[in-house]
Amino acid sequence: MQETPSCLRLGHLLLYSMSDSNTTDFTHPSTFILLGNPGLEAAHIWISIPICTIYTIAILGNFTILFIVKREPSLHGPKYYFLCMLAVTDLVLSTATMPKMLNIFWFNSREIDFNASLTQLYFIHCFFMTESGIFVAMAFDRYVAICHPLRHSTILTNLVVAKIGLAVMLRGGIVVLPSLLLARQWPYCRTNIIPHMHCKHMALVKLACANTHVSSYYGLFVVFCVTGLDVIFITISYIQILRAIFSLPTKDARLKTFGTCGSHLCAISAFYIPRLFSSLTSRFGQNMPLYFHILSANVYLLVPPMLNSIIYGMKTKEIRGRILQLITQKGTKIFY
Template sequence: MSNTNNFTNPSTFILLGIPGLETAHVWISIPFTTMFTIAVLGNFTILSVVKMEPSLHEPMYYFLCMLAVSDLVLSSSILPKTLAIFWFNSREIDFSACLTQMYFIHSFSIIESGIFVAMALDRYVAICHPLRHSTILTNHMVAKISLAVLLRGAMLVLPYPLLARQWPYCRTNIIPEPYCSHIGVVNLACSDIRVSSYYGLFVLFCMRGLDVSFIAISYSQILKAIFRLPTKDTRLKTFGTCGSHLCAILAFYIPGLFISLMSRFGQNVALHFHVLISNLYVLMPPMLNPIIYGARTKQIRNRLLRLFTQKGPKVFPCCSHSETEI
């Protein structure tokens, strides 16, 4: 399990899974597998419904499809290797594969944050400038916003593996987690990693600081517009169009804030609790987002109900209409 020999470029890292709970790995895998299954089925359902329903070919649902794809990539980057550790004790991961996993996890977390910003922009335009919504958020503009969100996530995280690859690792190659996180890898380096640490804080500020600020500003303007509406029913109906988006935002950002506070002030918290919460933070949004949007978005809910309740007419291919009358 341990490797404390001197080395500068480890060929593999060792992932411990949930340290201290190794005997319970099989039991822990049950809720993890359940969450992953719900995430995969739910997000593929969202993608299928939006594709089949022409009335959902709008900016809000295009961004929702981006969110579904991001959730699928994010959960698929973690769960297969995590379950291999839990079920088969397959703890080794190649150095390059570890850096690749790290890149996908962090880049798609930032992409997901950017998608929430884009969805907040869509809600702002739809509520504050409803007559100009179709002219502002054209398909061309949606494509530009989507490309900007993807490029931001891809470029911001690119220095993570590039910097991690150049550090010497001379103490150990054991990572006390079931996946390769940025801080989990660079903490194993035996040189000055302040560049990686400072850059990680910069990326964190860009994602949680700027994105949350933009979302807060958008919703402050949305609330002002809603309170200016003449009747209570109109205000509730308009605010209801933002309900699913707000629930998804809370499910994404609040656990992240809790983990940040716990990492800063929870030195006395057991390591296995830290690791479990970190894993749930990555796995919960991909599972909850399709449930939230499926349950709270009327158009998606109605389309799903039609899919499951629609019954086609009975057809008798061997008989013509005149034959059935006889």
């Protein structure tokens, strides 16, 4: 049986949306339609393999970190508490998008309820802001550990760590809330088709037939002021850390001390750079191909949760040692 060309399928969706808009009140549409990867429908199964692999590694890796930290009393400290917060955030961030994405790839299920789309939007952006705040907290932990090592346990007590975690979570929820409320009240009279794999804020902005300048400006404010401040705080922390490192007497001591920051630096690079690139291209990259926008949006949501678990699992000596110990014990039991 001959396969329908992707352009005709896309045209069918557009015609469906246009005809439906004549009879449906799009002020509050019942559903949105996620396009997925237009033009690549025939390759959806193949595309789903690496994406599913990334998600599986992220799930197993982050759960392993949580299990190791919970099991080992010697790891019950600020550094590993913040790492557990990061693992939980990564699990939520990736799981907020993956189930629907796999439904599109495997079952061509493109429809998503209006309220479900707003919930997905809120979780994605809320936990992105939360993760950004956790990276700031981890940078502060490294600053105190290196610059004020004798006061580390008195400054970052369990109560202080819990308060920081709660503050970071509340900040993420509150900062994203105005965007959600604005998106909920807009009229959507153009179409209900979202040209993405998930409900992205800027994608909804482009669908609304209302003045969305306030939302666009607020989104830029969040990117440059809130997330930008996080980057500034991290930079200031590392300037102080570098000053302390260069004051050490020997090269080996400098390398050993700086090595404790390696995992954090790799993680923040993998987190901020793709997100900033995706945010800027969605606003100013109108001439870029649609698949490029979809790819960049998926990269910043799926790749960092996988990389974080690998980076901290492999580069953190204490966690790596516990993982190897568990594998060795399991292998010994199986052998005997």
